[in-house]
Amino acid sequence: MKDIFVQLEFVTWQSLPVILFCVCFAAVVTIIESSFHMKLVVQNDALVPGFAALLILRELGAVVSALLLTSRVGAGLAAEVGSMKITEQIEALKMLGIDPVRFLVVPRFVACVIGGFLLSLIANLVCLYCAMLVSEAKLSYSSGAFITSMRAFVTFQDLVFACLKGACFGAVIPLVSCYFGFRCKSGAEGVGLATTNSVVVSSVLIIVLDFVLTFLFSHFY
Amino acid sequence: MQQQLALQDVTIDFGDGPLLKNVNLAVAPGESVVLIGPSGLGKSVVLKLFAGLLKPTSGKVLVEGKDLHALPAHEQSALQLRMGMLFQKNALFDSLSVGENIAFPMREKTSLDETEIQRQVDFFLEAVGIAYAAALFPDEISGGMQKRLGIARALALRPQIVFYDDPTAGLDPITSRRIIELIQKLREEQNSTIVTVTNDMARAYQLADRIVMVADGELIITGGKAQTLANKDPRVSQFIRGKLDGPLTGRHA
Ligand SMILES: Nc1ncnc2c1ncn2[C@@H]1O[C@H](COP(=O)(O)OP(=O)(O)O)[C@@H](O)[C@H]1O
Ligand SMILES: [Mg+2]
Numbered sequence: 039m040k041d042i043f044v045q046l047e048f049v050t051w052q053s054l055p056v057i058l059f060c061v062c063f064a065a066v067v068t069i070i071e072s073s074f075h076m077k078l079v080v081q082n083d084a085l086v087p088g089f090a091a092l093l094i095l096r097e098l099g100a101v102v103s104a105l106l107l108t109s110r111v112g113a114g115l116a117a118e119v120g121s122m123k124i125t126e127q128i129e130a131l132k133m134l135g136i137d138p139v140r141f142l143v144v145p146r147f148v149a150c151v152i153g154g155f156l157l158s159l160i161a162n163l164v165c166l167y168c169a170m171l172v173s174e175a176k177l178s179y180s181s182g183a184f185i186t187s188m189r190a191f192v193t194f195q196d197l198v199f200a201c202l203k204g205a206c207f208g209a210v211i212p213l214v215s216c217y218f219g220f221r222c223k224s225g226a227e228g229v230g231l232a233t234t235n236s237v238v239v240s241s242v243l244i245i246v247l248d249f250v251l252t253f254l255f256s257h258f259y
Numbered sequence: 260m261q262q263q264l265a266l267q268d269v270t271i272d273f274g275d276g277p278l279l280k281n282v283n284l285a286v287a288p289g290e291s292v293v294l295i296g297p298s299g300l301g302k303s304v305v306l307k308l309f310a311g312l313l314k315p316t317s318g319k320v321l322v323e324g325k326d327l328h329a330l331p332a333h334e335q336s337a338l339q340l341r342m343g344m345l346f347q348k349n350a351l352f353d354s355l356s357v358g359e360n361i362a363f364p365m366r367e368k369t370s371l372d373e374t375e376i377q378r379q380v381d382f383f384l385e386a387v388g389i390a391y392a393a394a395l396f397p398d399e400i401s402g403g404m405q406k407r408l409g410i411a412r413a414l415a416l417r418p419q420i421v422f423y424d425d426p427t428a429g430l431d432p433i434t435s436r437r438i439i440e441l442i443q444k445l446r447e448e449q450n451s452t453i454v455t456v457t458n459d460m461a462r463a464y465q466l467a468d469r470i471v472m473v474a475d476g477e478l479i480i481t482g483g484k485a486q487t488l489a490n491k492d493p494r495v496s497q498f499i500r501g502k503l504d505g506p507l508t509g510r511h512a
Binding site: 125127133135 | 307310311312336337339340342343344346347348349350351352353363364367368412
């Protein structure tokens with residue numbers, strides 16, 4: 039139980055700065071790019087806030103945070119479990135009759151699912167707020183106009199789905215990392231390989247899962 | 260006499276030919292067996308077979324007369340708690356301090372209260388001579404101290420059977436000698452059965468009631484120092500004298 043809180047702090051709180059930093063930049067790029075293209079194609083950028091919000095909530099917020107979480111938490115987890123494997127700590131647990139999966143994976147799994155949910159929530163809100171600030175500064179929208187335009191495209195439901203996506207992506211990370219960690223071959227090379235593999239596989243799975251979830255959620259609109 | 264540990268017709272194969280082939284070995288209660296042999300030929304595997312960490316491809320592992328892998332999980336785990344192991348790579352929990360490493364098995368597996376656990380931890384730290392390092396972490400202490408800590412943790416649940424996998428590897432001769440003396444002292448105090456892997460022949464003679472060489476998928480059972488020195492098997496005589504020519508090619512090392 040105590041372990042879950044320690045892990046949750048590591049997964050969520052300590053990932054927050056890097057994730058917020060990146061989603062803010064993503065927001066800026068989204069606004070500026072979509073305004074540029076809208077002006078090019080339909081000669082006005084009235085739909086920018088709506089489009090940007092849609093893009094952020096449906097894809098960017100959850101996926102960008104999950105990919106960052108993979109490289110930070112997933113890599114660390116694979117290296118940690120991998121080095122426990124090659125230094126025989128896993129076997130030491132087994133000899134004490136402790137199931138290493140229960141002992142190591144379960145707290146991290148719970149922390150990553152909750153953490154993925156919370157991070158997606160915070161990342162999306164901050165990203166939207168950031169998009170609004172940029173629109174104010176660069177496109178001279180008032181915040182009221184931004185929100186009105188946004189509300190025409192997205193609803194509260196989008197935010198809920200984004201958080202659910204975050205939780206699902208969060209679940210992928212510890213499962214994949216621990217899988218590669220437990221199968222780690224001896225030597226520093228083995229740990230490196232386990233880490234690389236777990237980041238690559240988690241990232242690919244997150245992108246694929248994003249497609250599947252987007253498809254599933256589309257039935258609710 | 261009832262055997263405390265036994266391998267019966269054990270074969271183990273990790274997929275590239277059998278590492279051990281139909282081997283037999285019995286260890287009596289209170290006996291001290293030392294495993295020697297070229298590296299990579301299965302000394303650690305023998306310990307892990309006894310400890311129930313590896314399952315033989317065929318054959319039986321008996322602990323206190325019971326077939327380890329035929330038992331229900333809770334009985335198997337109860338037998339495992341009667342065994343302690345110093346792992347070759349120490350297997351110290353690197354997120355726990357020195358003291359917590361010793362406390363861990365007691366916290367997980369006994370109902371002792373915190374003051375009693377602390378008393379036991381102090382006792383073991385004192386016994387292996389690293390009391391002053393209790394608050395440090397495993398990566399902050401020297402190799403010899405890590406071995407001592409590994410020994411203390413292996414003994415924390417006062418096991419009847421103790422496995423020591425290469426307890427003196429990488430240690431200077433004086434520290435090696437101290438570690439072996441520590442192992443002997445603890446063995447006498449607890450009256451335990453021990454199986455030790457070492458290739459330090461001087462320490463092997465010092466410690467062993469019987470020496471067993473692991474090579475070519477076989478267990479070559481010799482005896483005490485005199486019998487080992489007099490053993491006619493060319494692999495044994497080559498190995499204990501460290502000669503370059505002979506039947507052991509060294510291609511595994
Ligand atoms: N769990 C395992 N899975 C696959 N191969 C293993 C396993 N444990 C040991 N081996 C292999 O068995 C061989 C003997 O290993 P080991 O018993 O550690 O040798 P040593 O005599 O040096 O202690 C090595 O080639 C090792 O790769
Ligand atoms: Mg070994």
